[in-house]
Amino acid sequence: MVYKDDKELFLLGLLHGHDSHGYELNTLLAHPTAPIRIGKANAYQILARFEDRGWTTVTETRDGNRPPRRVYTLTPAGEEAFNRMLRSRLATHAPTEHANVVALNFLELLPRAEVLVLLTQRLAAAQSYVRELRLAAGDDAGQHYGVDYLLRHAEFEERWLTDLIADLSAQAEADSSHEAGHDPSTLA
Amino acid sequence: MVYKDDKELFLLGLLHGHDSHGYELNTLLAHPTAPIRIGKANAYQILARFEDRGWTTVTETRDGNRPPRRVYTLTPAGEEAFNRMLRSRLATHAPTEHANVVALNFLELLPRAEVLVLLTQRLAAAQSYVRELRLAAGDDAGQHYGVDYLLRHAEFEERWLTDLIADLSAQAEADSSHEAGHDPSTLA
DNA sequence: CGATTCATGTAACGGGTTACATGATTCG
């Protein structure tokens, strides 16, 4: 579960030092290196909450005659809230949930050969994810420790999967020695 | 986000090959090696859904005169659904959300010394989590690949944090060479 | 004898997503 507080912390952090409006924030949230996902509608709701709490002030600006932007600026109260949350979340380790892992607990229940096909597909997806992250992280060029974590984690996942596939393949080959095909003459 | 489907897959998997009732399933879900968390009330709701869809049949049993148990058994339709979901989730790589990482992107905004204190607290929590997992994984003794992943991941997180702290400490020491205390005579 | 365990649920609430609504502008 990603908690409400983490979403607020993330948005406050994006606003810290760079005043911004909902639309721009949503493009940042859509960036591949975002550690958590926050939906568009949700972001607007959270920003409205900030306003209600007095954590931000709003300045309307127009660029030409494009739709007006509502630019959010952190108030001292907002900065305080940000610092408080940041300290608390820096000191805390919340065990992650691993939706990806659920299926791995049950892979013994499917034929080995099929599992290998499926995991190979998964590995391809994991690898292209790593590639995407590397590209996107190049933009930031290692300024943020969080981005480094994301990349390392993605690489870890890729390595683990590769090892798993190798392990299962080895077992499959060992098995194939005493399973010499579907020759009908050997039935009884 | 952990999707509804992952929760269903997990519960179906627990029911596969071992008929069980809500209360027992909830104890399994509370085990530290559970890859995702499913609340008690939610588990009962999902099990009710399974019944509605014809994925399970229910047998009421009483042990002495304890409260009667509603024991769920997968129907062929239930097994089919399980296999379908299992195949799909084995082949898919869904990028994980990292709520833990959000704060790490902003750690430059706090004084270095304080950050080191906070991260040291976090590291302690991460380490005790690893210990807890190792103990709990001993029960299963490496039968499930998912449990292996969980442990490796926890260790990875611990290592990464240790490295981060070392890195920041090194920087702090380098900084302290040209910041020789709060001597008031050096103000102007 | 009071607290915890066994055992199943429901109702209310909160939070987030999907889909919809609006409207000017710029790009192909």
Next chain:
DNA sequence: CGAATCATGTAACCCGTTACATGAATCG
């Protein structure tokens, strides 16, 4: 000129959690 981009929102719905309700049995 049609599609995508810029820009902000709302309403309905879905999902999940919290808290509550019930009641026998066992443990300390």
